[in-house]
Amino acid sequence: MQVEPSGVAFMGVSGPDEWADPIEEALLTEKLDGWRFIAADQLQDTATIRLVSATDEEPSDMAVSAAARQQGLRYLLHGEVLQATGHEDRKDKLIVSWRLTGLQPGAESAGMPVTIDEALIQQRYPHLLFLPNVAERTRQAAILETKRLLAANVDRQQVKLAAPKLLPGARAVRRGNALARSGNWPMAEKVWNEVLQKHPRNPAALINCAVAATARQDFTLAKQHVTEAVRRSALSPVNQSLAEETLVWIELRQRDYHQAFDLPPPPEGWLISRGD
Structure with missing residues (x-):
C-alpha cells in the first residue's frame, strides 16, 4: 500500500474467528516499523462509538472515524476474509481483502487482496512448510503477508514502454x-x-x-x-x-x-x- 506509516484505527478482520483472530492479534501486539495500531474499542469516547454502532458487537466505520480523527489517527483499517479453506486432504487457500481509508487531509485510501496458498508459502515462506498442519501454516503466512503489505517493499513488474521517434506526438x-x-x-x-x-x-x-x-x-x-x-x-x-x-x-x-x-x-x- 503506497501510504506513509502512521497511526491507524484498526477495525479488525471480518470472517471466521479461527482465521480472523490470529491476524488481528498479530497486528495489535507485534510492532510494525512506523505503524501504530489502536483497536476500535480502545479509542476514547467509546460510549459514543457504541451508541451509533452498526451492530451491538461491532462499531461502525463512521463512529470510529470521528473518534480516530480526534486522536490524530491518519487511517482506518479493516480486513475481510473472502475465502478460507482448512482441510488437510486438499490444498489450502486463504484470501483476505484489506481496506485502508484515509481520515486526514492528504491521507489517500487504498485497498489490496492478500492471497495465500501453498505455492506462495513455498516461494516466500518456506520455513513454514515444517508446520504439519496446513491450516496453521496458512494462517501464519497470512500474518506475514499482511505485514509485508504494510511494510516498505515494492513488487516490481517490468514492462516495456513504446518510445516512438517519427510518429506525430x-x-x-x-x-x-x-x-x-x-x-x-x-x-x-x-x-x-x-x-x-x-x-x-x-x-x-x-x-x-x-x-x-x-x-x-x-x-x-x-x-x-x-x-x-x-x-x-x-x-x-x-x-x-x-x-x-x-x-x-x-x-x-x-x-x-x-x-x-x-x-x-x-x-x-x-x-x-x-x-x-
Whole structure:
C-alpha cells in the first residue's frame, strides 16, 4: 500500500474467528516499523462509538472515524476474509481483502487482496512448510503477508514502454515515458492521453496508456487501448510486436486479479488465453 506509516484505527478482520483472530492479534501486539495500531474499542469516547454502532458487537466505520480523527489517527483499517479453506486432504487457500481509508487531509485510501496458498508459502515462506498442519501454516503466512503489505517493499513488474521517434506526438510520448520512469505515472498517463486526443491513431500512446490503465486495474480500458494499438500497428512490425506482448502482459495481470478476488471471467472473455 503506497501510504506513509502512521497511526491507524484498526477495525479488525471480518470472517471466521479461527482465521480472523490470529491476524488481528498479530497486528495489535507485534510492532510494525512506523505503524501504530489502536483497536476500535480502545479509542476514547467509546460510549459514543457504541451508541451509533452498526451492530451491538461491532462499531461502525463512521463512529470510529470521528473518534480516530480526534486522536490524530491518519487511517482506518479493516480486513475481510473472502475465502478460507482448512482441510488437510486438499490444498489450502486463504484470501483476505484489506481496506485502508484515509481520515486526514492528504491521507489517500487504498485497498489490496492478500492471497495465500501453498505455492506462495513455498516461494516466500518456506520455513513454514515444517508446520504439519496446513491450516496453521496458512494462517501464519497470512500474518506475514499482511505485514509485508504494510511494510516498505515494492513488487516490481517490468514492462516495456513504446518510445516512438517519427510518429506525430512522439516527443510528448517520450516525455510521458520519462515521467513514468521517475515514478510519476499519473502525470505520464495524462501526457499520453493528451497525445491521443490530438493523434488518436498513435500506437505508442495507445500502448503506454494501456500499461498505465493496467496499473490502475482498469483492465477493460487497457485492453481497448492495446487492441486498438495492434490494429493501428499493421504497417509497423516493431509497434505491433510490442502491442501484442503488452496484450499478453495485461491479460496475465487481469488473471492474477480475478484469481485473487475469486471473480468469474470478464464479460469480454479472455482474449489470448484459455481457461475459466
